[in-house]
């Protein structure tokens with residue numbers, strides 16, 4: 409079993425705490441679910457790699473159903489946090505990120521008590537579907553509840569950001585703005601809700617496309633792009649304008665306007681990635697075919713636009729009447745392994761008896 413500091417026993421946090429596990433007073437085993445989110449104006453570049461502070465603001469939507477369920481069980485018998493992800497011991501990289509969040513929670517709670525953590529993803533990892541966003545949002549929500557720390561959602565977003573930048577956008581549901589912030593300590597780089605899922609009930613079709621060769625992780629890719637891509641600073645400048653455009657489109661519930669800016673921002677990010685040395689090519693052939701198909705559908709009057717993160721899968725945001733047409737058109741494309749028909753949804757929440 410792997411530990412964040414390689415010490416101590418490793419009880420399973422699944423199910424009820426074992427009879428030997430001591431949950432200290434004022435603490436309780438807690439579970440939370442958080443959704444993935446997909447950015448409409450992207451985060452690709454950091455001003456601080458330790459605190460995950462972005463160079464530009466970003467805007468996203470939370471996606472219902474897909475995400476992470478995380479259980480946190482404080483246990484004063486433990487010498488270090490222990491963690492399972494999909495029932496496998498977390499690797500060292502994940503433990504370092506988890507350790508950042510858990511250290512902050514312990515400091516807020518004024519305790520040294522460690523915890524057992526168990527995370528189960530309902531989204532495939534490493535397909536560019538932001539499983540780290542849902543994972544760290546769920547961890548922040550569950551850990552603060554477990555340790556009796558009372559934070560509002562903006563403060564909670566700052567905590568989730570310590571694990572993974574995009575995780576701050578999965579605390580709130582619906583349409584979310586992540587502020588760049590100006591302060592070195594990151595306290596003003598937080599997420600806020602712009603509109604709820606009920607305010608603008610858009611749908612989404614997640615087009616799962618299998619992974620090719622091992623991809624470059626996002627943090628490393630951002631470093632490489634900043635260092636070598638000739639388009640990097642132009643992309644960051646573009647993001648400020650695109651975020652304003654997204655906010656205007658969301659305020660006006662203007663689907664066409666949102667689609668134009670979201671596709672342009674996605675392609676600008678991928679142009680920046682492609683021009684990185686060595687080039688970051690996240691797409692598969694099916695990725696490109698889905699993009700063409702969505703554009704053909706739109707030209708025929710179907711309300712849909714695509715966006716893609718650091719992986720081959722595509723998220724198609726749809727007006728409610730467009731889901732069937734999109735599913736039918738992209739479902740048969742070779743290389744598409746699965747479709748998830750879903751919608752813009754709520755944010756991270758506690759799950760009773762999770």
Ligand code: 2P0
Pocket residue numbers: 446447449450451452460466538540541571572573574575626627716717718
């Ligand atoms: C986004 N991505 O805005 C962009 C688009 C990927 C492409 O946020 O290093 O996993 O943990 O802060 O949050 C992926 O970045 O990176 C991401 P870290 P994260 O959704």
